[in-house]
Amino acid sequence: MLAAISAVCLTGAAETSGRDGKVLYSPELKSHPSEEAGYPRLIRLTHAGELNGTLLATFAHAGGAAPKASLPIYRSTDNGNSWSRFPIGTVADSVHGWDIEAPALFELPTAQGELPAGTLFAAGTAWNRQDFRQQAIMVFISRDQGVSWAYRSACASESLQVNNEGHGIWEPQFAITADGSLNCFFSDERPSADGFAQVIAHVRSTDGGATWGPEIFDVASRDGIQRPGMPTVVKLPNGSFAMTLEDCKAGQDADQVCTDYLKISPDGQDWTPLSAMGVPIEAANDHRLLHTPTLAWTPHGGSNGTLIVSGQRVVTGSEGALHVMPQSGRVLMVNTALGSGPWREIDAPLVIDPTGGYRPNENTCPGYSSAILASAQASDSTYVLLAGSALSNGKCEIRFGVGKLAH
Numbered sequence: 001m002l003a004a005i006s007a008v009c010l011t012g013a014a015e016t017s018g019r020d021g022k023v024l025y026s027p028e029l030k031s032h033p034s035e036e037a038g039y040p041r042l043i044r045l046t047h048a049g050e051l052n053g054t055l056l057a058t059f060a061h062a063g064g065a066a067p068k069a070s071l072p073i074y075r076s077t078d079n080g081n082s083w084s085r086f087p088i089g090t091v092a093d094s095v096h097g098w099d100i101e102a103p104a105l106f107e108l109p110t111a112q113g114e115l116p117a118g119t120l121f122a123a124g125t126a127w128n129r130q131d132f133r134q135q136a137i138m139v140f141i142s143r144d145q146g147v148s149w150a151y152r153s154a155c156a157s158e159s160l161q162v163n164n165e166g167h168g169i170w171e172p173q174f175a176i177t178a179d180g181s182l183n184c185f186f187s188d189e190r191p192s193a194d195g196f197a198q199v200i201a202h203v204r205s206t207d208g209g210a211t212w213g214p215e216i217f218d219v220a221s222r223d224g225i226q227r228p229g230m231p232t233v234v235k236l237p238n239g240s241f242a243m244t245l246e247d248c249k250a251g252q253d254a255d256q257v258c259t260d261y262l263k264i265s266p267d268g269q270d271w272t273p274l275s276a277m278g279v280p281i282e283a284a285n286d287h288r289l290l291h292t293p294t295l296a297w298t299p300h301g302g303s304n305g306t307l308i309v310s311g312q313r314v315v316t317g318s319e320g321a322l323h324v325m326p327q328s329g330r331v332l333m334v335n336t337a338l339g340s341g342p343w344r345e346i347d348a349p350l351v352i353d354p355t356g357g358y359r360p361n362e363n364t365c366p367g368y369s370s371a372i373l374a375s376a377q378a379s380d381s382t383y384v385l386l387a388g389s390a391l392s393n394g395k396c397e398i399r400f401g402v403g404k405l406a407h
Helices: 002-007
Strands: 022-025 036-044 055-062 071-076 089-091 099-107 120-127 134-142 150-159 169-176 182-188 199-205 216-219 226-235 241-249 259-265 288-290 294-298 306-310 313-316 331-335 344-347 371-374 382-390 396-404
Touching (some): 022 055, 022 071, 036 371, 055 099, 055 120, 055 396, 071 120, 134 182, 150 169, 150 199, 169 226, 182 226, 199 226, 216 241, 226 294, 241 294, 294 371, 306 371, 306 382
Parallel strands (some): 099 169
Antiparallel strands (some): 022 396, 036 055, 055 071, 071 089, 099 120, 134 150, 169 182, 182 199, 199 216, 226 241, 241 259, 288 313, 331 344, 371 382, 382 396
16 A cells, blocks of 8 residues: 555645645546536545555546546645645446535544444435436445445435435535444435425434434424535534534525524534524624535644634625625634634635636636645644635636644
8 A cells, every 4th residue: 555655646736826726636628628626525544554644635526538427536645735646546326327426535433333443435426417316325435545445325315206406415424423323414405394495414324334324304494495504514622513504595596695604512413403503603803604614623722622614705794685705715714612702714725716606607616615624633733725716617626725723
């Protein structure tokens, strides 16, 4: 494995001026004019023996030479300052041959079922683009640090609905909760007898993802309008769990709703009350985050560590009368009180300009669900940011930057 790492050619381009960052992957538009890359994810290996500290990244890749969308795996051996020039492995739907997107990456911290600690999990929404009627959140495992992948299960699936468009299951993420179980969180917009327009839910596994229990609703409203989604979950140092989510509104202008929230659970299983979205991620100057939040935690920053959140845009004002602020795509939000009280804006190491929007002819992918990976050491203030960045074809490439938290 070490020989394989040394054989991988690393990107070494000098960093561009300002905060443009570096390119992890850029589509070859001359050969594939509709190629795109977005929705990045990022982990650090901590149960891989001599490979501990290695970073792995993936993203949704479509429109290239391969006939179906897939999730390429890239590797960094220098804390995200450079990345393998080519994928070390690829996650693809080996069961149905569908497109797969909206990825998740996870490393088992403890043994689960017959799987040892250090086993890697990847998941994504696989779906049949031909008729929108079949879909699954497919789960894959790797026993060789991301080089090869095998299908494990589907943590959620559906088939043969009359019309599945707008009735999907999306945005998986894994977490080990306080009871030691492996959990797959996701957004569920399937038709609901309770009047839910969309639900954040999870399913539990006690055998390493071979099988999954019944769906457990975490965040939902019976008004038929609110659409909580895009969950990311981290464990806090006091044993509780924090979730970021966006709450959009059915039938309303997505550029005027979709506020980002933080919600707390005592154990990662109980997110009651169900209808509570949490508290907005908002700074003391009334700036708050809009769209596609992602969450990271680092022990750096004091006894509570630091929560770091990305959002696609920074706005002020009330929903329906929002003003997009120039800080959009240029800042992250941080909090050193376990999510209580106001957040603080910090400069991101990577500027996304323009940011994605949802009106006709707007490109949605720039800054859409960016990935943050913070240091696991209290003495280390560094973190890595991966994000989609706009291209001339109306799609995105993946850029990265390494930043430091202020003391």
